[in-house]
Amino acid sequence: MLFAAGFGSRMQPLTADLPKPLITVAGTSLLDRTLRLAEAGGITKTVVNTHYLGEKIAKHLENCPVQVLHEPNILDTGGGLKNASPLFDGPAVFTSNSDAIWSGPNPFAHLAQNWQDDCDALLLCAPVNQIIGRAAPGDFSISQDAIVTRGGDFVYLGVQIIRLETVQHIREPQFSLNIIWDALMAKNTLRACLYPGQWCDIGKPENIALGEKLLGTSHV
Template sequence: MVLAAGLGTRMRPLTNDRPKALVEVAGATLIDHMLGRLADAGVETAVVNVHAFADRLEAHLKTRAGAPAIVISDERGELLETGGGLRKARPLLGEDPVFVANIDSVWTEDGAPAIDSLARAWDPERMDVCLLLARLDRTLGFDGAGDFFMAEDGALTFRGAASSAPYAYMGVHICRPDIVDDGPDGAFSLATIWRELAPRGRVHGVVMDGFWMHVGDPGARDEAEAKLAEARGK
């Protein structure tokens, strides 16, 4: 599932006439960057939720050729956040584990492909969620103090009251889709569920080898373009 229903308020004025998913970085829209990564990982079908400028986003997605095939989860009536969006899409997702991806992340691959590493780390016997993480010194556009500590077995602990943590969630994870079945009606965040699962050791992570760029505002978009141009020039 690709989470593309956000309002993109921090990205204005670039989102005055389009959804954040259609903001371009280095010649490709954010959603095409993500769909391309998922296609490279072998994903055949992607559920995409839509809200702001939904007609424009759907029209763009219809122009895409090749994998993944696109299925729309329509959130025009109500913006549901990450958890509510996943819950609304449940009939489209089935019961098997799914990738869930934000559209404001781009990255370089410096070793093992990031999504492949995530898939290899997935173990449903030990975890309900597995998050793809970035080291803070290999990020651009992320202004937080880190999100997680990681145990030797990959189990994650939220930063909590600590001044910093070494890893940031970079916007892609695998989960059992039924973790949202008991969530509240309407809008809610997936992080709420993760905070319930983490003390039980059911939230794990894997650290990506590449360099992550969080494209959250126009300045971050420009920085990401420069970083991608530098990487391609090597």
């Protein structure tokens, strides 16, 4: 599940007439970079949700083997995943943002290698001093046995594996995955694994140059 429905407010003015996933870094859109990583990581089915300027994303993807699911009303991350859940087979899926540049192992393959059946969601994280384009503080703390709690020096990198049943019971159509994560933390079933490479957040226009610099040093 690739989240592409947001307004990209922090990327203004670039997103005034272009959805954030179609912003290019070193000549390739963030959306295409994420889709290529997913395919290389072994993912065979991808659903892309859209809302803001969704027709531009749909046109961009019209010859790609992905399913585009337009949301007439914004549903947020949790609601978006719930809305798309009937399109997936199996108990768990990857979810991903499309606003980052990676240097290192394939994030999807790395997550898959670390998945354990005793958790409900597995977040890909890195210490804040290992990432580019974002300052402290981090999002989470991670215990030695990979249990996640709020607050700390680790940043969520926008990619996870999550069981679909965690969102399917929520009645509201619009909700954040943060609500789900809080519930999983209370049960000690939210886990994390650490990404050994580098990650650049393309959340602001000035971060595009940072992402291009990272790509220049990693040759990908």
